Amino acid sequence: IQQAVVFIEDAIQCGTINHRVDLKSLQLYRWYYxxxxxxxxxxxxxxxxxxxxxxxxxxxxVTSDVRYRSNxxxxxxxxxxxxxxxxxxxxxxxxxxxxxxxxxxxxxxxxxxxxxxxxxxxxxxxxxxxxxxxxxxxxxxxxxxxxxxxxxxSSLMKKTLKCIRRTLPEIASVLLLLALHLCLFTMFGMLLFARVKDRQGNKEWTEYFQNLPEALTSLLVLLTTANNPDVMIPAYSRKRAYCFFFILYSIIGKYGALLLGLICNVDLNVSLTVSDGLTGTFFLMNLMTAIIYNQFRGYLLVS
Structure with missing residues (x-):
């Protein structure tokens, strides 16, 4: 009877049954849980x-205000x-x-x-x-x-970590695509907004594309739209056609999301939703969400 009770409780709590089953151990087991x-x-x-x-x-x-905060x-x-x-x-x-x-x-x-x-x-x-x-x-x-x-x-947190570990290779492929996308447009940007003799025409180069780390940072932050449209205002003020560079940078990931989703074996409906409904600025995080969702769903079905 003790064994039956413990095994039923293990089943209800999704616990393991690989434990001692003698009478004293079962009593200790029930007391512990x-x-x-x-x-x-x-x-x-x-x-x-x-x-x-x-x-x-x-x-x-008591307060977070540095003027009134005591030690x-x-x-x-x-x-x-x-x-x-x-x-x-x-x-x-x-x-x-x-x-x-x-x-x-x-x-x-x-x-x-x-x-x-x-x-x-x-x-x-x-x-x-x-x-x-x-x-x-x-x-x-x-x-x-x-x-x-x-x-x-927490068994739920253990399962969550296991799912995250399974998704890391696919998330790494998304990050690799982002890195290539970022590096490619950084090189184009540094060539497009190169230093010129005109002082007024150098604003974009001076503020955002003066060197490689600064250009990378500017475009990386642009992915979050935090410095949008600030990053393109100097170039846009000089010539309106420059805005196409930033527009292309933002929407280039539309079909990349679909392609990468198919490569990563993400559900086709999820990939189409991500690629059709979102621009390049937001597709990466949503594709990650799709990959994680796909892995979690598969893990739960297997469980």
């Missing part, structure tokens, strides 16, 4: 993430570290129970659990270093590792 224990674990994760707001250097003040509260050394140690002890107990319940054979296959123990060990070593330096160390490595505690405790 009870609402109280999981609530304590979630509270511990929330506390260790919230420490960033009060740790030195803290930005938690942030500087907690004494050892206060936040005490809360951290309590959280670490709970995490160690959590990792120990999980490791015992699944057994050694399954433990070797569970990369998330191994990473959990490694992150805990690294965080504890960094915590000891902080106390040795009386909380005056330059860098706290464990701050970077804290979001991992949230990730490893």
């Amino acid at each position: 009870s609402k109280i224990c999981q609530w304590i674990l979630n509270l511990t994760i929330a506390v260790i993430l919230a420490l960033a707001f009060i740790e030195k250097p803290s930005s938690l003040t 942030p509260w500087d907690p004494p050394c050892g206060l936040t570290e005490s809360f951290e140690m309590i959280c670490f002890l709970i995490f160690i107990a959590d990792a120990s129970i999980k490791s015992y319940l699944i057994g050694w054979d399954e433990f070797k296959k569970t990369k998330w659990l191994i990473a959990y123990i490694v992150v805990l060990a690294a965080s504890f070593v960094d915590w000891m270093v902080s106390l040795c330096f009386l909380c005056n160390e330059a860098v706290r490595i464990r701050r970077i590792l804290r979001p991992f505690f949230l990730l490893q405790n």
Whole structure:
């Protein structure tokens, strides 16, 4: 009966069934996944993430106005570290129970659990270093590792990361297309808006196309429309025909979106929607959305 109850609960919660099934282990398993224990674990994760707001250097003040803002509260050394140690002890107990319940054979296959123990060990070593330096160390490595505690405790986030990892090659092809598009129009722009003797005609070159990094930055920001139409006003004021360069730059991705969508095996309807309804300025992010949606849908269907 205990086994049947646990397996049914595993099915409802989309959990694994690769764990011990003897009576004591099943009782421990049900206790560990009870609402109280999981609530304590979630509270511990929330506390260790919230420490960033009060740790030195803290930005938690009554007002954000620099004229009226007082100095942030500087907690004494050892206060936040005490809360951290309590959280670490709970995490160690959590990792120990999980490791015992699944057994050694399954433990070797569970990369998330191994990473959990490694992150805990690294965080504890960094915590000891902080106390040795009386909380005056330059860098706290464990701050970077804290979001991992949230990730490893959520099966949905694990699946999300797996989907993102699967989409990276296709997103890389989109970024490569953007880089080629950007570099090509940067070279055309530097040739088109080259320096001339006329001082009035040099405004576009002086402000946006004076050198390669500046030209790349100007056109990259133009993709977000942040400096549109500012980036083309000097050239447009000199000769109206120059606007075709910027118009072509913005709409060139229309059919590129469709072609790249077909290359990346994105659903045809999604590719047509992206290519027909959007210009080059916006097609990249929407194509990324289409790729991610396509991958997530496939992953959910497989699941």
